[in-house]
Amino acid sequence: MEATSTIAGRFGAYGGRYVPETLVAALDELEHAYAEAQADPDFHLKLDELLRDFAGRPTPLYFAARLTERLGGAKIYLKREDLLHTGAHKINNCLGQGLLALRMGKQRIIAETGAGQHGVATASVCALFGLECVVYMGEEDMLRQELNVYRMRMLGAEVRSVSSGSRTLKDAISEAMRDWVTNVRTTHYLLGSALGAHPYPTMVRDFHRVIGREARQQIIEKENRLPTAIIACVGGGSNAIGAFYEFIPDKDVQLIGVEAGGRGAQLGEHAARFSGGAPGVLQGTYSYVLQDENGQIALTHSVSAGLDYASIGPEHAALHDSGRAEYTSVTDAEALEATLLLARTEGIIPALESAHAVAECAKRAPKMSGSDLVIVSVSGRGDKDMGILARELKLSGAK
Amino acid sequence: MPIRFAEKPGLVAYFTVGDPDLATTHAIALAAIDAGADVIELGVPFSDPLADGPVIQRASERALRHGTSLRDVLNLAATLRAERPHAGLIVFTYYNPILRFGLEEFCAAAEQAGVDGVLVTDMIVEEASEYLQALHRHHLAPVFLAAPTSPDERLARIAAVSRGFIYAISRVGITGAQKSLTADAEQLVRRLRRFTQLPIAVGFGISTPEHFAAVGEFADAAVIGSALVATIEQAGPKEAPDAIARLIEGLRRGSRETAAPAR
């Protein structure tokens, strides 16, 4: 497909706006509100203040000395998004979109969530701003990320379970879009990744650019040079695009995105869109999509709910095709092993999503030299995953 | 085979193809045409129908359980075209099945099957240049949705590129039945009229003879979707064609009785 669109929001051939007509006016409204906010110094002041005082930015760029020593190659730094309030990078985008919703006068917020981190961040921002909050979450994800269901309810959000399809992130997004189509006049859809129809992929990326902006400054302060590589996990792609973006012009910096390899290479057993998918349209955007020969969307699997999704943000599709970024995948087993590795060498339990990036680092770092620098995006912390970790790693509890 | 509405209001009938199986959809479509449907929308089942309510979601699941494909939909269209040359035939789909089939290949196959037009739920005019070119090459009418939330300048653009008819969404929301028609529908049709001579069909949530007659007061046709799909679900495959014929005859009779003299 050629990029013949007349609207913005294209990344090479990818992106665009493939939505029911009913939503177009709201997307236009959002696009205008976002452009106005971008040009308004007050908006940035408010957002920066919240990012600092509420969310806890800047996050450290931490030299992982014992992990570096253990892997015996490149020098490894961790970008500590796990230390943010609510436990993941997701809060960056939620504060930005929350302020936009206030500007647009929308009192009701809806969101989808997979791992529950975006749901918790959305619920927190809604509590902070006094907005009504409804979060859609697949039944399967509610079971495996139950702690975050409690957190959302604690924060006053209504969590609606979604029982269609694979009962995971994709189905939660469809249900949120149905709600939005119905309540579009009063509701803002606070989408949680660099996905969906224009302007979401651009806007969500912008709200996460702070990750890479900080990391770039920090690595220059500490090492007086740019890193060899940046590694981030890619579900929809928000932490990865946030970490990558400031480094895109620095051609010598390798950008490495890590998808969920799940249980194997067969369709349905993973969420590796680049190796297993083909360009297509899902949920508002043109990107790589896991699908069958009839264009039906495939089921996916990952131990990590946040990576368990059939499509990928369109900007990653463009970075993939241009070769500027490289995408690989890591299996469930490798991610679990990496979780343990980081916990035992550095005293940091990463989210299972982030553990995919750690696992890729563990594969590459030993083959690199001691003068190489690697930054790993630790997008979130693993508290939410303790149930899965206890089961998979056979940790004993009270009994 | 231009799309024509013989009697006012015209009646557009939507079915999800393959629900519950292809043979039943075939029989239902024939029954609907013979009972007075002017245009049949052949719905391509999709795994992620985000603009649809529970009734059509369930129909899609049933149709996909035995793998109904876009190719099956085109084959059914070809059969219907041969059996009922005068009926309007529209392929109604999400975009991804077409992309996977190949846009050009799809349009060529649809033209060959005798399809009159195409409606893609998640295609908007701004994204449509390539799509429109392909449809034009193959003499297929692009049918677009117009929504109560679409401002006038969008309605003008929608009207400019539409052929066959324009599908006016009766209310803000997803597909599914509703108790009463909102004022949104009439207002939207009135706004659209300023930009087009094409017939305007109103759809989403039209289920009773009263709705059907009311739509006839201000629009050219009504689209009946979820009400038919729900009837198929309740009646089961054997009874479905008769049940659909009765429902459509009922709508027609009801509107003749209640309708004001034709304008």
Ligand SMILES: Cc1ncc(COP(=O)(O)O)c(C=O)c1O
């Ligand atoms: C900690 C964490 N990292 C990563 C992701 C994946 O999302 P994205 O690819 O948008 O960063 C999630 C999503 O739930 C998450 O919770």
